[in-house]
Amino acid sequence: MSKPQAFYPFFQVGRIGEIAMRIPKARNLYPESEYDLTILLPDTQIPTANQAVIDILCRGVRVKHVASEQEARAMHQQAKAEDPRAVWVDPDPAANYVEYLNRFHDQPRSYFASLGREDVEKGWRLREKLGMPRNARIVTCHVREAGYLDHKADMSYHGYRNADIQNFFYALIYLIKRGYWVVRLGDRSMRPLSDFPNHLIDAPFHPEYEPFFDPYFIASSDFYLGMLSGPNTLAGAFGVPQLLTNVPLSCASEENEGDMMIPKKYYSHQLGRMLTYEEILMSPILDFNRLYLYQESEIEVIENASTEIFAAVWEMESRLNDRYPFRDEAELSHARVKQIQKKAHLWRQHTLTPDHYPHYPFMASYLLKGRLSHEFIRMHPGYLGHDFPRIAWGFHPRVEGLPARLEAFHRERMQTSL
Template identity: 30%
Template structure:
């Protein structure tokens, strides 16, 4: 919906009436309230990180933050997370599409009587969070409530997992998955081959971890001979809230560039972020390590180095939010391959050592990566198009997470 149409809708008395009705239960006299429209709240990649970002950015300034969302009852909504958020946020529901899209007006924070309306475009909202992180300002993570924590502990006990036993969550975005028909093209580059995670899973089991594979009901079964690998999408003991609980309490998450990774970040849990494509909005936590998909151009059998990727401005080739533009990659002859089984195994072993207070890995690769990222940010900071789009700040230039030293050692072409 274009800006002029949205402005016309906002000027209609009936639109303002609908907004007032949705917000009325969540407004309190004298309380400073910020309202943030979330048109894609039924996607976990928005419902998990954006409240965490909002609370980190604006929590100190406001008494209350209200999320304006599609109805909780929509079939794709992650209801356990929605209900958990309702403890700390106002959750105002509406089916009126123009109201949900109001942030596309990109007018900043607008005072509207008893509340402020956050009309900040998605890219610029994420940009503000990048700057917040770059300034090393405090983060406000999501928290489990006592009820969900107790239910999770009971469930773990019911499957025989002793309290305090370590466990890892595993998520792999599969070929053919799409949140909806419109989002299908955005996921093609981000799919991974589940087979490449098997050596890492084998090693985790040997090291004493239980591994919980997360996914949707249409996920391909992930079979493993050990009872310590639990394929939740196909386990009759699974309950709907478990991916929330397990992501919030795991030792770490082994994941890829897909919505569920945001759950671990929102709850402040470490991740091994694998199979990444470079984007300006890569918001890793300080405890994360990350590794990239090899990228090729044309018929070349040699992967593009990081310097070559930056020369093509790949971190700025985005669609909605921090999603790589599949069409642009295809049009310009780029193709991606999955991280290898050896890559994933080495990164998992690296994270295990980091959590166990083992020797710190050599930081030389990450230091070079950050220097190159800062040089790239210097270029896009003066780029008018990037600035207009809100894509002129590069997260990797600000030490968010750490490039996996093990992966960099296995893939010397990247920083060559």
């Protein structure tokens, strides 16, 4: 029996992130083993779209270019008249994300993007032009800056997601000294890099740059280092391990085993201190996705310092090469993180209503497979919570133990079973 047809309308083709988020999710939700999937794209060229990414992610499925949604709907209706099983896929990315996460948080995905043989051979020729050996170990890096969207007044609310490339310099120099080639991705609105060794390729400003740089070098990476943005979404589509820095906790993208993240820090001017992980996850702050919400709540979102990024890069590179010395300790802190995430997950399940948009009745990080950097936790002993007094409850409750100093919390916690 033939497979039912599925039509996925993707009319708002834009930057890499939109392409790499939507097409792979559609291909996982409607796998080739079960559906005859058609991706419907606009029939006009989108200037901001990376055609190389589209070509690679659409390879293996049918693609049709349509002039309007009406034309696409007509195609679906004709298919449905011939076979009532024909499916029109909801184009809403939030709805697809909910379905995707619910389905794949506890089972493997059916689709990962991959390079074809011609891509690999083209990549070898590109490496030759760059003076890069075929067997070079690569880390791709992308640091989100304001420049690309600065001219769009309606996008200024994204400012809390940006960071300074200078805070990555120590980490990049460390990787180069370890023998890696670093390919920095982005666009020409970013600050050019200077005075770096030859093993750093500043792709947007390189004379050999072409759109193929992005999918080829990301797919060829030992890991991706950087921010939540288009390139990181593409790394997730290829299944490349990611070290995500400066992560706002309202976002979650560490979806693959081996992914790691360090969050931005949240300083409350009302309380006069940093907020803990649990305080953020168990409050409306978790859904803040506009700069003014932080400002009105007197919360300052602080980007990662160079030492935090350097420590996390050391941890990531050590883990990938099976020489990270604190694995047992890290499993204890990871268990504590999952406890906090589970609490937030249950809270959201029982408090969010359908009028909450996007309606995510779950804690995404709890369902995803990545982890917080243990080195970040070691640098911030109080981040996973405060130690409260131990109380013996009865008719006459009494204090059995006073809270430990915040600085001692990490050491005390590591000596007890979670």
